[in-house]
Amino acid sequence: MANFELEPLGQAAQDLRYLLGRGYPRELGLKLTGDRWGLDADQRQVLRRGVLAPELARARRERLLPLAALKGRAVGVDGHNVIITLESALTGAVLVEADDGPVRDIGQRGRNYGPGPHTEAAARLMIDALAEAGAARAVILLHAPLPFSGQLAGVVRQVMERAGLAGQASAVTAPEKELAAFEGIVVSGDGPLIDTVSRPLDLAGAIIRGMEPCPQMISLETA
Numbered sequence: 001m002a003n004f005e006l007e008p009l010g011q012a013a014q015d016l017r018y019l020l021g022r023g024y025p026r027e028l029g030l031k032l033t034g035d036r037w038g039l040d041a042d043q044r045q046v047l048r049r050g051v052l053a054p055e056l057a058r059a060r061r062e063r064l065l066p067l068a069a070l071k072g073r074a075v076g077v078d079g080h081n082v083i084i085t086l087e088s089a090l091t092g093a094v095l096v097e098a099d100d101g102p103v104r105d106i107g108q109r110g111r112n113y114g115p116g117p118h119t120e121a122a123a124r125l126m127i128d129a130l131a132e133a134g135a136a137r138a139v140i141l142l143h144a145p146l147p148f149s150g151q152l153a154g155v156v157r158q159v160m161e162r163a164g165l166a167g168q169a170s171a172v173t174a175p176e177k178e179l180a181a182f183e184g185i186v187v188s189g190d191g192p193l194i195d196t197v198s199r200p201l202d203l204a205g206a207i208i209r210g211m212e213p214c215p216q217m218i219s220l221e222t223a
Contacts, residue, residue, distance in 0.1 A: 008037040008039065008043075009043055009046065009218075009220070011037060012043075012047060013050070015032075015037075016029050016030065016033045016051045017051055017054055017099070019032065019033070021055065030044060030048055033047065034047065042094065042106065046096050046218055049096050049098060049104045049106050050098040050218070052099045057099035057101075060195070060200075061100055061101040063194065064101045064194070064200055065185060065199055065200065067133050068133065069185060069199070070130065070133035070134060070185060070201070071133060072136050073136055073184055074135070074137050074183070074185070075130060075185045075186070075187055076141065076182035076184055077138055077139065077186075078190060079152075079153075079175070080142055081188050081190055081204070082126050082187060082203055083122045083123055084105065084107070085104065085105050085208070086125050086126060086204055086207060087119060087122045088105035089215045091118055092215065092216075093107055094107075095216070095218065096219075097217050097218065098220075099220065100191060100194070101205070102194075102202040113146055114146070115151070115155075120159070123155060123159050124159055126207070127160050128163055129206070130203070131163045131164060135165065137166040138160065138166070138167035139182065140169040141175035142169070142170070143172075143175055144173050149171035153170050153171045156169035176192075176193050176196075179197065180196045180197060182197070186201070187203040188200065189202050189204055
């Protein structure tokens with residue numbers, strides 16, 4: 001990750017915050033700062049995933065709940081979002097501590113994502129964290145359009161049963177819409193979903209920060 005610790009990345013992050021805070025369109029701000037500092041595609045993706053307008057970042061950080069808030073509560077989980085982030089941590093992929101609080105990966109796996117050798121381990125981390133935090137029940141929603149989502153839901157259900165965590169796991173067409181209406185805590189690192197729900201929590205970030213050894217993460221405040 002040495003390339004991500006170069007001074008231009010931190011300077012570019014400061015410039016992008018300045019532009020976004022003054023109303024520049026996000027894509028234009030990313031292009032201007034990336035071009036000015038000569039950033040490569042991965043460095044630009046770090047900015048994309050990690051830098052926000054200061055007021056928006058502050059508002060999201062203030063709303064994110066701590067892990068202890070899960071005790072005795074029902075929780076809706078953006079399953080692919082959490083699992084993909086945890087897989088990235090397990091494989092040593094690039095992670096960024098975003099301005100708005102969540103830990104995010106920069107892999108752009110999106111519609112190409114499919115379960116791999118670290119998927120079940122990531123699911124176990126997710127379920128064990130929910131169980132240990134005392135969640136009353138969990139509704140884990142996966143993106144049905146992604147490959148093998150039904151099979152992954154089955155794996156997650158098995159992990160839940162072994163951990164003694166009540167709830168369900170299923171693949172649905174639009175998890176974000178169902179989670180937006182969920183009456184309880186909603187777990188996700190997705191910015192727009194954090195804005196939408198009343199009680200957001202970044203479970204993946206809490207798990208990753210507690211790992212021993214802790215995976216290396218880019219902090220754009222000091223990059």
